[in-house]
Amino acid sequence: MNHLFFLLTLAAYVGSFAAYIGYLVAGREWSGRLGSLLLAAGLVAHYFALLERARGLHTVPYHDLSGSMSLFGWLLALTYLSLELFHRQRSVGAFVLPFVLAFFLFAQLSPPDRLAAPPATGVAFAFHVTLSILAYAAFGLSCVLSLIYLGEQRLLHQHRVGDVVWRLPSLDLLDRMSQSSVLVGLISIAIGTVLGFVWVDRLTGNVWHYDPKYVVTLLVLVAYVFYLRLARNPGWRGARASQLCIFNFAIVIFSFTVVNLFFSRSHRYF
Amino acid sequence: MEIVLVGLNHRSAPVEVRERVSFTNDQARQAAEELRARGILHETLVLSTCNRSEVYGVPPETTRESAAALSNYLSSFHSVQLDLLSPSLYHHYDRNAVRHLFRVASGLDSMMLGEAEILGQVREAYRIAYEHGATGPVLNRLFQGALEVGKRVRSETELGARPMSVASAGVKLAERIFGKLQERIALVLGAGLISEQIVSQLRDRNIARLFVMNRSRDRADHLAREFSGKVIAWDDWESALTLPDVIVSSVSAEEPVLKRSVLEKAMTARGNRPLFVMDLGMPRNVDPDAADLYNFYLYNIDDLTQIVQQNRSARESEIPRAEVIVDEHVGKFLTWQASVNLIGIVEALRHKLKAERAEFIRERAERIPGLTSEQREQVETIIDQLLEKMLLDPARRLQGEKDLRRKIQQVEAIRELFLPDRERP
Numbered sequence: 001m002n003h004l005f006f007l008l009t010l011a012a013y014v015g016s017f018a019a020y021i022g023y024l025v026a027g028r029e030w031s032g033r034l035g036s037l038l039l040a041a042g043l044v045a046h047y048f049a050l051l052e053r054a055r056g057l058h059t060v061p062y063h064d065l066s067g068s069m070s071l072f073g074w075l076l077a078l079t080y081l082s083l084e085l086f087h088r089q090r091s092v093g094a095f096v097l098p099f100v101l102a103f104f105l106f107a108q109l110s111p112p113d114r115l116a117a118p119p120a121t122g123v124a125f126a127f128h129v130t131l132s133i134l135a136y137a138a139f140g141l142s143c144v145l146s147l148i149y150l151g152e153q154r155l156l157h158q159h160r161v162g163d164v165v166w167r168l169p170s171l172d173l174l175d176r177m178s179q180s181s182v183l184v185g186l187i188s189i190a191i192g193t194v195l196g197f198v199w200v201d202r203l204t205g206n207v208w209h210y211d212p213k214y215v216v217t218l219l220v221l222v223a224y225v226f227y228l229r230l231a232r233n234p235g236w237r238g239a240r241a242s243q244l245c246i247f248n249f250a251i252v253i254f255s256f257t258v259v260n261l262f263f264s265r266s267h268r269y270f
Numbered sequence: 271m272e273i274v275l276v277g278l279n280h281r282s283a284p285v286e287v288r289e290r291v292s293f294t295n296d297q298a299r300q301a302a303e304e305l306r307a308r309g310i311l312h313e314t315l316v317l318s319t320c321n322r323s324e325v326y327g328v329p330p331e332t333t334r335e336s337a338a339a340l341s342n343y344l345s346s347f348h349s350v351q352l353d354l355l356s357p358s359l360y361h362h363y364d365r366n367a368v369r370h371l372f373r374v375a376s377g378l379d380s381m382m383l384g385e386a387e388i389l390g391q392v393r394e395a396y397r398i399a400y401e402h403g404a405t406g407p408v409l410n411r412l413f414q415g416a417l418e419v420g421k422r423v424r425s426e427t428e429l430g431a432r433p434m435s436v437a438s439a440g441v442k443l444a445e446r447i448f449g450k451l452q453e454r455i456a457l458v459l460g461a462g463l464i465s466e467q468i469v470s471q472l473r474d475r476n477i478a479r480l481f482v483m484n485r486s487r488d489r490a491d492h493l494a495r496e497f498s499g500k501v502i503a504w505d506d507w508e509s510a511l512t513l514p515d516v517i518v519s520s521v522s523a524e525e526p527v528l529k530r531s532v533l534e535k536a537m538t539a540r541g542n543r544p545l546f547v548m549d550l551g552m553p554r555n556v557d558p559d560a561a562d563l564y565n566f567y568l569y570n571i572d573d574l575t576q577i578v579q580q581n582r583s584a585r586e587s588e589i590p591r592a593e594v595i596v597d598e599h600v601g602k603f604l605t606w607q608a609s610v611n612l613i614g615i616v617e618a619l620r621h622k623l624k625a626e627r628a629e630f631i632r633e634r635a636e637r638i639p640g641l642t643s644e645q646r647e648q649v650e651t652i653i654d655q656l657l658e659k660m661l662l663d664p665a666r667r668l669q670g671e672k673d674l675r676r677k678i679q680q681v682e683a684i685r686e687l688f689l690p691d692r693e694r695p
Contacts, residue, residue, distance in 0.1 A: 027428045156446060157561070159573045163584065166432055166442070170449035171544070234541035238565050 005049035006108060012042030013077075013101050020093035024167055032090040039081055039093065046074045046104065066107045068133065073103030075130075075137035079184060083141065087177050089169045095144055124199040131192030136252055138185030139224065143249035145178040146242035153239055175238065178245055179231050186224050193217055212263040216255040223248040273408065274311075275367035276340040276359055277324030280381045283358035291348050291355065293318035295398055301325070301347055302404035310339045313406035315399040315413065317374075319391045321381050326371065328408045337361040368412060368603050372596045375420035377430055384429035384585050389420040411606060419599045426595060429588045432581035436574045437467035439581070440548045441475065443574075444516050447546050447567060451475045457502070457514035458482045460521035461493050464550050464571075468518050469497050483510055485521070511536035515543070520550040527551075530560040537563050548574065623657050 016038035023032035050070060057067075077100045084090055152168050155161065169177065227248055231241035260267050278291060293301060298316035305311045311327030318324075325344070329336030341359055345352040362370050370379070375392045377384040396413040399405045405413070424430050433439040441451075448454050456472050458465050461484055469480065480499035483506075484490035490501045502510050511517075511533070521527050528547070533556075537545065544565040549556040554570055561568045631650055635641055641649075 027431060029425045152446075156443070156567055159569065159576075161443070161446075161577050162580075163428075165446065168446075170445060171447050172449035234543040236542075238542075238544060240564075 005045050005052055008045035009042050009049050009104065010101075012038045012045055013097060013104060016042055017094065017097035017101060020090065020097055024091050024094040024164060027163070027167055032093075035093050036081070036084065036090060039077060039097070042100075043074065043077055043081065046070075046077070050074060066110045068107075069103050069110070070107035071130070072133050072137055072140075073100050073107065075134045076100050076103065076140055079134065079138050079141050079181065083177055083181060086180065087169070087173060089173060089177070091167045091169060092145065092148060092174075092177070095148055096141065099140065099144065122199060122202070124195045124202070128192050128195040128199055131188040131195065135185040135189035135192060136256060138181045138188060139220075139249050139252050142178045142181040142185065142245050145174055145181060146245040149174040149178065149242045150239060150246075171238065175231065175241070178242070179228060182224050182228055182231075182245070186221065186228070189217065189221060193221075211267065213255070213259055213267040216251070216259045220248070220251055220255060223251055272329065272364050273326065273367045273412065274329050274336045274340065275324060275326050275362040275370060276337055276344065277317075277322060278355075278358040278360065279322035279324075279379065282360055287350075287355070287358050288321070288323065290350050291323045291344060292320070293323060297347075298395070298398060299402050299404075301343075302399055302402060304347075305340075305343060306404065308343075310336060310343060313409045314404050315395060315409050317392060317395040319388065322374070322379075324374075326367065326409060326412070328406065337363070364607075365600065365604060368415075369596065369600045371412065371416050372419045372599055373593075375416040376423040376592050376596055377420070378423075378589065378592055378596065382434055383582075384431075384434070384588070386424070386430050389417065389424070392416055392420065407610075408607070412603065415599055415603050419596055422595050422599075423592045427588045427591045429585055429592050432584055434578060434581055434585065435467070436464055436550075436571065436578060437471055439574045439577045440468050440518070440569065441471040443548075443567075443569060443577075444472075444546050445475075447544055448515055451477045451516075453478050454515040455479045455481070455513050456516040456518065457510060458493065458499070459510075459517060459519035459527065459555065460484055460551065461489050462520035462550060465518050465520045466493070466496075468548065469493070469499075472516070473497055477516075479513075481510070481514065507532065507536075508539070511545075512540050515545065517545065517547045518550065519547065519555040521555050523551065523555060524553065526553075526555055526557045528556045528560070530557045530563075533557070533560045533566065534563060537566060550574075620657065624654070627653055627657070 016035045019031045019035035019038055022028050023035055050067070053067060053070070076096070080093070080096045080100070084093065148168065149171060152165060152174065153171055155165050156171070168174075227241065227244050230236040230244060236244075278288065280288070283291075293316050298318060301316050302314045305314045305325070305327065309330060311325075311329050313328040315326045316324070317326065323344075325340055327336065327340070341356065341361075342352065344350075344359070345355050371392075373379045375389055377386070377388055380388050392413070396405070396417070400410065433442045444451060444454070451472065452475070454477055456469070456477050456479070458469055458480070461482070472480070480494075480497055481502050482490045482494040482497075482499050483502045483504060484493070485504055487501070487504075493499070494501045511528075519527065542565050544567065546567045547556055547569070549568060549570040552571065556568055556570075558568070558570075560566060627650070631646065631653065635646055635649070
């Protein structure tokens with residue numbers, strides 16, 4: 001059954017990617033609509049794939065690296081689709097889907113995890129982890145949008161206005177989409193962090209239970225608040241804000257990988 | 271039920287002829303009324319734009335006779351000698367007329383390939399004729415089909431997607447940077463023809479504010495009045511460069527009007543807000559070294575012309591895709607037309623057979639001895655039932671089976687086969 005949902009998700013995501021490419025390169029409106037529909041179908045199939053996996057392992061999807069990455073891919077796709085519907089702009093799909101596909105496939109192909117899982121139970125904990133991964137996905141999306149911004153701006157500066165440039169969102173819209181995405185990420189990480197403290201307090205009776213992850217999460221929060229502040233400043237709006245957004249995501253990656261694996265005692269895969 | 275089209279366009283007639291044969295909305299209504307009152311057409315619609323004047327109609331007689339009558343009518347309506355008009359006129363019938371209209375609505379027949387305005391003009395011409403009661407089932411279906419084709423070609427191909435003039439390329443580039451232009455401010459430096467075209471397009475996109483700056487105050491006032499803008503004094507460079515998001519410059523000057531140092535200062539003063547400058551001056555008005563300033567986008571006339579040239583070839587490459595959509599809809603329309611015609615033919619055939627049935631039975635019945643009148647009535651009923659079965663079954667199939675209707679688009683062959691001497695239904 002798990003195999004079936006894996007194949008359905010893979011087919012839907014690959015189809016969606018191909019359709020988004022068709023929309024971006026050939027400008028076929030129906031192809032863009034098909035891309036969105038297939039992405040929505042992929043999200044449903046991916047959800048059931050996560051559910052099946054969690055049931056099979058009798059644990060939550062973020063119990064191990066594979067599940068955590070799969071959930072990241074799912075939330076990235078969900079955040080993107082919401083943003084696409086909100087801003088009515090499909091041409092970014094072709095750039096986001098490769099990341100969704102990469103996380104989904106890497107999650108499926110990664111070797112089984114042999115480390116002991118932290119005591120992961122309770123609603124507060126579930127929301128803490130899910131919201132944290134949603135925040136990482138939203139920050140990831142803003143990073144992709146910032147990369148597109150820099151690419152499009154470079155093409156406009158060099159007067160290389162080809163087919164793709166006419167179909168991409170305007171620089172102004174890319175900027176706003178990136179800010180929307182960061183806002184979603186900030187709200188999620190803020191609520192997720194508070195819920196994390198609540199859970200720690202219930203578990204240990206001491207909210208000030210220290211973990212290096214706290215420092216890095218605070219740094220991520222400050223970095224993105226700083227980005228939002230600067231992105232609305234005319235002098236920073238545009239390329240500089242986009243570069244900052246990409247730099248901030250590097251901190252997120254650092255937090256997600258190095259800090260989780262080598263420093264944190266209670267944050268392994270989220 | 272055939273379709274006739276008589277008209278002329280930018281390819282068949284020079285502007286001197288086109289302007290003499292164009293219709294105002296009132297003239298279009300008048301012509302439609304007269305054509306029907308004189309019995310030249312049952313249904314009629316006049317499509318008149320700056321590049322074409324065309325009359326579409328459904329004639330009571332054969333299409334070729336109606337085409338000649340239409341040409342005469344056009345000549346007399348506009349008081350243009352037929353000898354002068356005839357070489358410019360084209361006549362299309364049925365399939366060709368349908369195809370022509372669908373290509374027109376798609377922008378394939380336009381002077382500027384893929385232009386968007388023509389679809390609105392077709393819609394307006396149809397609205398006028400429909401509200402005036404000049405159209406009937408055939409032209410209603412035909413023009414609704416044309417509007418559908420036009421929309422599909424625009425949404426499914428890139429025929430009208432990219433700008434085709436320097437002015438529209440400039441405005442579209444501004445939209446690439448700023449998105450919608452409703453909250454943006456533009457400044458026009460100098461006043462050339464292309465600048466005016468750009469300003470007109472910016473106004474069409476509801477640009478928030480427009481400033482004009484020119485050495486000649488009178489000319490600046492004139493342009494400001496024309497486009498509801500405000501004039502900035504020629505030496506007030508501080509306001510001139512701090513306020514706008516878009517600058518259109520076409521000043522006649524030997525030296526660049528906007529030097530890098532001035533622009534660098536201006537960009538700092540405006541907090542590096544993005545600035546898009548279209549330099550249409552010759553020699554150039556803006557120092558090319560300024561192009562690398564942060565958030566500063568500089569395009570000169572050559573850059574914009576190059577974009578237009580790229581777009582032209584891109585649009586041309588979309589023609590085959592648009593033609594496929596046109597052909598698909600021509601087929602659909604002809605299938606519908608054939609089914610309507612066929613149902614009419616079956617009905618005529620039934621009447622003909624019923625009329626001949628009485629004579630047929632009378633002749634045969636006389637040769638049968640002892641046939642009572644009841645028996646004769648029974649025979650008549652059986653024959654009627656047989657005829658009904660033979661003719662109604664195909665008619666029902668025609669209504670239900672799309673593929674069958676498509677196969678027998680050449681309905682005239684059936685008419686000729688069964689009803690060689692009958693009038694058209």
